[in-house]
Amino acid sequence: MSESAKNTVLVVESSHTQVRIITEHIESLTPFDTITASSLDQVEEMLENNGEDIFIAVLNLNIKGAPDGEAVDYVLSRKIPCIVLTSTFDEKIRNRFIEKNVLDYFNKGNRTDLDEMVDLISRIHSNRDIKVVVAEDNGTARKIMCKLLERLNFNVFAAEDGAKALDIIRANPDVKLLLTDYEMPELDGFELVTEVRKTHYRDQLAILGVSAHDSGAITAKFLKRGANDFLKKPFEVEEFSWRVTNNINELERISSIKDAYSRDPLTGFGNLNTFIEQGREIFENYSNQERTPVLAAFNVDNMLEINSRFGWDAGAAALKKAAANLEQQSLGWLLSARWDGGFIVLAEDSEILKNDLVAAQAGFAKTAIGSVGERFKGTASFAVCKKGEKDLDITMSKVVAVLEKMQSIGVDSYRFV
Incomplete structure (x- = not known):
């Protein structure tokens, strides 16, 4: 296992x-x-x-x-x-x-x-996926900190100077914590913090300055350069563990707030604003590679009728059920989001995306949807751009317009644009 x-x-x-x-x-x-x-x-x-x-x-x-x-x-x-x-x-x-x-x-x-x-x-269980870098030129101190971090189940990288630590972070941009001494060859702790902060903000990577110096100026300079916290050597094992844990917890708290802001609270899919922001970047990156992603719109049919007949809670239940069926097929998608009565999806291959959405469509149609006092079944329709455009906004407008026209004349269907 x-x-x-x-x-x-x-x-x-x-x-x-x-x-x-x-x-x-x-x-x-x-x-x-x-x-x-x-x-x-x-x-x-x-x-x-x-x-x-x-x-x-x-x-x-x-x-x-x-x-x-x-x-x-x-x-x-x-x-x-x-x-x-x-x-x-x-x-x-x-x-x-x-x-x-x-x-x-x-x-x-x-x-x-x-x-x-x-x-x-819970912290120990999740630490196994978190990368931590220790920058310390003293071999004994470096070994002690690495051992304490490994005991907390972190994925630990050791560096004997600031330059090597910076190389590790550049090769592993998902590092979440850096512990750095002040006095080191090649690149000292202050210089290392300055360089790291050019690519990683405080809410992306926490930095814990470590030094044996008594001067309060050392602490202040670490914090002004961009460190999140400071630890004086020699330290108690408990203090080390709690400071490390508190900094990781704070990163995750900020991440969860950002994630909640960028997601639709009903379905858990991304919200439309985040989709547009990230989708434009994807289109630009693909354009630079002379490629184009494909986009699809997937909507629950007859949402107004569902709300009118079964109540607005039923419409919300239908969207949640559609989201669950889409989630089962979403492996490999570039980006997805909730919008109005349905969902927008970005992917690389139109035929694969079509097959994913056909499966989600069929699963949705087979499943009864819970409503107050009654259960019902619904259908969904979708449209896929067969050949991607170079602009996200143009592609979205085209696909959504086709889908709305389709739904005005029929249900449970799909079409390539």
Whole structure:
């Protein structure tokens, strides 16, 4: 099973009541499955039989056969990240956790701690797809930061100077986090931040400046150059993890806001303004390559009649059902969006697009649509430009005009323009 397919959390706890609370909390707030164990023997058995499915473990330190945290050591030896649950806490226990390289520790009797634990589990699962670059000329410091990031399940790239870090980012433009020291050969931290900010804004790539200097001017200069945050060396492991996580969370929060703004809330498809903006760029890029994309308009038939006969909620339900059928066929499309009574799609091949839309059309016609007190079936029609134009606006006007004329004289049909 691939790393991305792992979706199971191992919960190790001797109390049946606590097991139920923890597993229900995880399964109610995440898409992950849970499996449980109450002794070291069961942990070993679970990892032997289900190890390929497990991406993280939540453990009590004291269980049958492992009274002093031996289960944590065993799970970590299997390269599975661990979260420790405890009912007591002091500095000595905290140091033990850090020495064992666990991700974090939480009070299992505290609801707030359980919520934060679930957030961390979700974070670790999604981190596997996030690229992070560490720019640090000191080999020991670089190794420590990389190890901490890998423990958080990030995809980590290491660079011994700013120039190499910049090369990595240019080769991997989807990098989401850069940790950079101040003093480095070739390109220092300030220069690296300046160069990175020419291509990546603060809401695209977070930068965490790192330095052993006490001067507040270092912090201020990092932030003025474009860093999102600053961390002073030597740092506590917990502070490092929380600052990294908080910066990634902030990037994702901004991304979700942007995504919500650019999408139709009813169907989840892109909105028309975003489609036009991005579609014009696609047409321009294709034109530079002496190619043209193809465009189609797909509309639910008789929307006014549906709204009049079954209520306006029924029209919304019909659009959602049409969107679901289109989504099933959308692999390979360049761009798609909701508009009025239907959808606009950009693709590369007119015949393939036609076949996709025929399948979506047939699926929509077969499926009953739920309405208050009644269910009904609908139909849809679409038009596809057989030969693309060089201008998005002209192509859209032509295709939409043909489709509207088609729907005025019949339903459940399609036509090449």
